[in-house]
Amino acid sequence: MINLRAVKAALKQQATHFFVDPQWVIPSIIAPFIFTTVTLFLFSHTGGDLLLYAILGGGVLGMWGNTIQSSSWSIGYDRMNGTLEAIMVTPTSLSSVVLGRCLWNSFIGLLNALAVFLVAQFAFGIDVTLRDPAGFIIALVLTLISLSVLGMVFGAFYVVTRASSALFQMLEFPVYVLSGAVYSLAILPEWTRPFSYVIPATWGAEALKIATFTGYDSLGIGYWGALAILAFTTVIFLALSLRLFTYLEEKAKVSGTLVRY
Amino acid sequence: MSRNYLGVKASALVAMRSQFAVIGPGLWLLQILTTTLFQMWFFVLVSDFADDPTATPSYVALGNAVASLTYAAVYGVCMSAGAEKHMGTMSGIMSTPTRVFYVFLGKGVYQSLIGMFTVTMSLLFSVLFFGVDLSAAEPLTLALVLLVTCFSMVGFGMIIGSIGVYVRSSMVLGSIVLYLGLLLCGVNFPISYLPDWLEPASLVFPLTYGVDAVRDVATGAGLMDVSGYLVVMLLIGMAFYVLAYVLFSYFEKLALKHGSLDVF
Numbered sequence: 208m209i210n211l212r213a214v215k216a217a218l219k220q221q222a223t224h225f226f227v228d229p230q231w232v233i234p235s236i237i238a239p240f241i242f243t244t245v246t247l248f249l250f251s252h253t254g255g256d257l258l259l260y261a262i263l264g265g266g267v268l269g270m271w272g273n274t275i276q277s278s279s280w281s282i283g284y285d286r287m288n289g290t291l292e293a294i295m296v297t298p299t300s301l302s303s304v305v306l307g308r309c310l311w312n313s314f315i316g317l318l319n320a321l322a323v324f325l326v327a328q329f330a331f332g333i334d335v336t337l338r339d340p341a342g343f344i345i346a347l348v349l350t351l352i353s354l355s356v357l358g359m360v361f362g363a364f365y366v367v368t369r370a371s372s373a374l375f376q377m378l379e380f381p382v383y384v385l386s387g388a389v390y391s392l393a394i395l396p397e398w399t400r401p402f403s404y405v406i407p408a409t410w411g412a413e414a415l416k417i418a419t420f421t422g423y424d425s426l427g428i429g430y431w432g433a434l435a436i437l438a439f440t441t442v443i444f445l446a447l448s449l450r451l452f453t454y455l456e457e458k459a460k461v462s463g464t465l466v467r468y
Numbered sequence: 469m470s471r472n473y474l475g476v477k478a479s480a481l482v483a484m485r486s487q488f489a490v491i492g493p494g495l496w497l498l499q500i501l502t503t504t505l506f507q508m509w510f511f512v513l514v515s516d517f518a519d520d521p522t523a524t525p526s527y528v529a530l531g532n533a534v535a536s537l538t539y540a541a542v543y544g545v546c547m548s549a550g551a552e553k554h555m556g557t558m559s560g561i562m563s564t565p566t567r568v569f570y571v572f573l574g575k576g577v578y579q580s581l582i583g584m585f586t587v588t589m590s591l592l593f594s595v596l597f598f599g600v601d602l603s604a605a606e607p608l609t610l611a612l613v614l615l616v617t618c619f620s621m622v623g624f625g626m627i628i629g630s631i632g633v634y635v636r637s638s639m640v641l642g643s644i645v646l647y648l649g650l651l652l653c654g655v656n657f658p659i660s661y662l663p664d665w666l667e668p669a670s671l672v673f674p675l676t677y678g679v680d681a682v683r684d685v686a687t688g689a690g691l692m693d694v695s696g697y698l699v700v701m702l703l704i705g706m707a708f709y710v711l712a713y714v715l716f717s718y719f720e721k722l723a724l725k726h727g728s729l730d731v732f
Binding site: 242246250252330390 | 502509
């Protein structure tokens with residue numbers, strides 16, 4: 208089960224790590240930053256709402272980029288530093304520790320949204336106005352939590368294998384493509400839709416767009432519909448990650464490979 | 469001379485063996501191909517959505533196919549110093565009779581092979597999935613352009629890698645140059661879209677000339693038509709290697725003086 212005190216402590220520890228050496232956020236958010244800046248250039252000829260698409264999408268891509276890179280690596284670093292065994296013998300569940308770290312990493316991924324916003328403001332002179340600021344903030348917080356939970360799912364595999372970094376770093380760009388964060392889902396081929404629908408980022412991006420643009424509702428489910436599906440997929444992934452942690456922790460203890468890297 | 473040659477050869481072989489020390493060839497291949505394909509797909513979808521008459525999906529796909537060289541030729545090379553530090557093997561490398569420049573040149577040779585493989589696969593993806601038409605391209609001219617681009621980009625990677633001998637990690641720098649080309653080198657849109665003050669920066673990157681040359685070859689240009697690009701890339705590339713040699717010597721001395729070889 209999730210221990211909120213441990214989540215808070217892990218979040219605090221991850222924040223301290225970040226402030227001690229903030230340069231490490233660059234490798235995690237450089238890809239989403241460049242991707243969204245290129246998108247801004249490509250959309251600049253069209254202008255209007257498309258530029259806002261890029262800024263909003265940039266926030267989602269940044270959160271995901273930092274989550275998949277930093278969060279999935281968080282256990283990898285413990286393995287390399289020899290601290291994984293120590294974490295696993297504490298009474299707190301490993302999943303709570305990883306969730307706290309993931310929450311911080313997703314939050315810091317928002318730096319990408321800030322960077323893209325600054326580029327948009329100064330290089331393209333875009334004014335960002337939100338139709339429903341309160342709805343936007345709620346959607347943003349829920350998206351952040353959902354991406355953190357998704358990061359947990361992948362983080363669990365690091366307990367059993369040192370090769371998972373290669374496997375899960377492959378998932379950064381597919382989510383950029385399938386979530387439709389910077390464009391409409393309608394331009395994706397029909398056969399990819401089921402993949403898009405199981406990614407929480409898709410529904411988070413949809414809710415953020417609905418809260419920003421007047422009359423936007425590309426999937427016809429409305430703001431609350433998008434939030435409900437976002438919450439549902441988050442709960443499913445949370446349950447999956449908890450099961451995975453229990454199973455994989457047990458497996459790692461039996462195989463005795465915790466400090467192998 | 470022969471010692472340096474042996475150093476380059478040994479380093480290339482070690483780089484090849486260590487590539488699969490943690491992840492197997494299958495997973496490595498999957499990682500390279502998936503990353504390349506999805507990066508290309510992302511920008512193709514963005515250009516499709518933007519409906520820009522110049523930066524069409526096939527324009528973007530071809531640019532990204534060439535840019536896939538960066539992962540091995542620039543990022544792979546400049547990450548080497550950081551990886552050696554992380555594993556605690558940098559001091560060992562520096563105590564061998566071979567100059568550190570040649571050790572990293574060997575890594576560059578190996579990464580060039582990986583880069584050529586990646587770009588070949590990416591071009592194949594661009595043709596199969598994203599409507600790029602290479603039917604007018606002369607295969608030998610295309611191969612030569614890609615080889616020269618790769619040569620030049622490895623030189624660029626070595627310059628960044630030399631800094632990694634001294635600084636705590638080359639990963640931050642490496643990750644910046646890995647993606648910067650997508651923005652500055654005419655990969656996804658013509659460089660004329662960039663602000664005036666940023667355009668000159670694109671001329672420093674060999675990728676800019678490589679992408680332009682491949683676009684010309686794709687429309688039927690022959691070897692003589694793209695010889696200008698080839699000469700520029702060769703000159704820039706050679707200048708990069710000379711500069712990298714100087715920088716490796718400089719940062720090697722600096723790292724020894726400050727005892728930063730094992731700091732990461």
